[in-house]
Each structure stands twice: as structure tokens, then as C-alpha cells.
Amino acid sequence: MEMSNFTLFDPRCRAEAPFSIDVIMQLDIFGIVLFSVLTLMATVSMLVFIEECIYIYKKVPPNKKSVIIWVTGAAPVIATMSCLGMWVPRATMFTDMTSATYFAIVVFKFLILMIEEVGGDNAFLRRSENKSFKINTGPCCCCCPCLPNVPITRRSLFMLKLGSYQFALLKLVLTILSIVLWSNDNFRVADVSADGASIWINSFIGVLTIIALWPVAIMFMHVREALLTLKIVPKYAMYQLVLILSQLQTAIINILAMNGTIACAPPYTSQSRGNLMSQQLLIVEMFIITLVTRVLYRRQYDPIPDLDDSVEETKTVLTSKRAVDIA
Numbered sequence: 419m420e421m422s423n424f425t426l427f428d429p430r431c432r433a434e435a436p437f438s439i440d441v442i443m444q445l446d447i448f449g450i451v452l453f454s455v456l457t458l459m460a461t462v463s464m465l466v467f468i469e470e471c472i473y474i475y476k477k478v479p480p481n482k483k484s485v486i487i488w489v490t491g492a493a494p495v496i497a498t499m500s501c502l503g504m505w506v507p508r509a510t511m512f513t514d515m516t517s518a519t520y521f522a523i524v525v526f527k528f529l530i531l532m533i534e535e536v537g538g539d540n541a542f543l544r545r546s547e548n549k550s551f552k553i554n555t556g557p558c559c560c561c562c563p564c565l566p567n568v569p570i571t572r573r574s575l576f577m578l579k580l581g582s583y584q585f586a587l588l589k590l591v592l593t594i595l596s597i598v599l600w601s602n603d604n605f606r607v608a609d610v611s612a613d614g615a616s617i618w619i620n621s622f623i624g625v626l627t628i629i630a631l632w633p634v635a636i637m638f639m640h641v642r643e644a645l646l647t648l649k650i651v652p653k654y655a656m657y658q659l660v661l662i663l664s665q666l667q668t669a670i671i672n673i674l675a676m677n678g679t680i681a682c683a684p685p686y687t688s689q690s691r692g693n694l695m696s697q698q699l700l701i702v703e704m705f706i707i708t709l710v711t712r713v714l715y716r717r718q719y720d721p722i723p724d725l726d727d728s729v730e731e732t733k734t735v736l737t738s739k740r741a742v743d744i745a
Contacts, residue, residue, distance in 0.1 A: 435507035435693075436685035444685055453504070456698055459705040460501035466708050467494035473716060482534050488527040489653075490711050492660050495520050497704035500697040507686070510693045511600070511607055514668070515593045518623075521664060522589035522630070526582040528657050529634045532641050535648055539575065546570040546640070551578075555635045570640075578633035585630030592619055608676055608689050627665070653714050656707055663703050671696045 445453065467490065474486050496517045503513035536542045550567035551574060568574050596619055599605035605615045638654050674680050675692025682688045 435690040440685045456701045460497045463494040463497040463708040485527045485531040492524045493704040493707040500700040504697040523586045526586045529582045581633040582630045585626045668696045
């Protein structure tokens, strides 16, 4: 009861997020150690990513360099932005938007990565001739088994790309719009009223996210057997894990903070404390994912042999063997 009254009547609990100097001044020994360890984790994550970029630049074929760098950068970028938000609470809105915008691009890049691992658009279409996409998959239509399969054509492949690309583009546009509205005091993250711009923009982003994840799931279901040797399943799992932790986990914590479930602890308001908890969790989680991702991607994969090439190679081997036997 005393804590409730303290939280209710302390004017600092109704103020905005604290300044960085306020955060630093209130740190005790445990807080200093905690912030230092988390900062070290975020720094190591970024250093591992930079080292991975150098390796990819030197060892990976040109058609895969860009997409692999984008995909492997998701966890380090989120960890770095979370670390900045932890030290500068008033910048949390901008760090969160940066992380979300980057991951929106990663969604599209992961789709392109799966296509490039097969050999590119032409090789994918050649391999998938007379086959079809199974579209009754998550997150949109997993409960609709009656949906017909869609023939794989250049047009259907383009529609899958467009479905993910729209999220990368519109997320950037909506982020810029949110910052413009925020500068005019028309956008507040904690404002969930029907009159506020935040609820409408965030709801629209949620719809765009579901639409963008659908093509990636469709493509994964189609190519996972062909790319098993390239560890596509754990790669997809890491991609999904980053999505869940950076989006769903953060959203749940923010909702709890806005409802007052997470108590105020001056100089942190309930919302700021919720952001702090989310950022600290993300730094640890993204650090682990960065290390796992490095293991998954740190190798140069040979291109998957084309089916026609395999047949020709088999014929060549048989012909050579027959010639040796005759000799």
C-alpha cells in the first residue's frame, strides 16, 4: 500500500522519461555493473557483426553479400539501439523506430535470401516449373486449408516479393510521418485513444507486418527441403525469434507499463521503466542470437546443383567409366 501511494503521489512518476544524467546519478553498484555488462554485450554484438561483414565481403558470392549482411545485422542493430535507449531514455521512441524499420527491411531481405540460395529468380523458376505455392500457411491463412495452391510463375514470384517489399517501404514512410507528427505534438506512443495518431499508425503497421510475413512463410515452406543442407530451418527460426522478441515481447511489456502493472520507480515513470526492462532483455537476447547467427552464416556455401546439371554430370561419369572399361 505504501508503495502504491508513493507511486501515485510522487510527482516524478507523472513526469516524462528521465535525462541521461538522472539515470547515471541514481545508479548504485549493482546498476553500474548491470549497465556496464549490458553495454559490453551490445558492443560485442556489433563487433561480431562487423567481423562477419568483412568475412562475407571476402568469402561470399556477390549475389548473396548484401542480403546476408542485412539479415545477420538484425540482432546487432536491435541490441545497439536498445543500449542507446537504455542510456538515453528520452530517445527510446527513435531507437525503437530505427530497430523496427531495420527489421522491416530484413523481412524482405530474408525472402530474397531464400531465392538467392536456390540460384536466383531464373533458377528458382526453372526448378519450380509445373509446381505451385501452398498459400494456406501462417500468419494469414493457416486456418484456411480450402485455399487452392497458386502456380509458380514469374508473376506470382513478383507478388510475393511485393508483399514483403511494401512493409519495408511503408514502414519507413510511416516512421518519418510519426516523427513529423511527434514534432508537432500530434504523436505520442502512450496515447491509445481513438483521437490519437499513435493507435491508428500502429494498427496499420500491424496489418502491414502480417501481410509481409505471409510471403516469407510461403517461400520457406516451398524451399525448406531443397535448402536443408544450407541450414535454412535454424536460420528461419532465428529470424522468427528476432521477430517475436523485438515486436511481441516489447509490445506486451509496453501494454503492461501503460496499464500501470509495471510500477513507477523514480526517476523512471511506469512507461520508462517498462522500456528499460524491454531494452535490457533485448540486449541479452540479441547478444545470444548474434552468436548463433554467426555460426549459421559463417561458411561459404556452394551453389545447389541444378537438376539438369546433375543429370548431365551423371551421364558424363557413366560415359567416362564405360570408356575406361572398354580401354
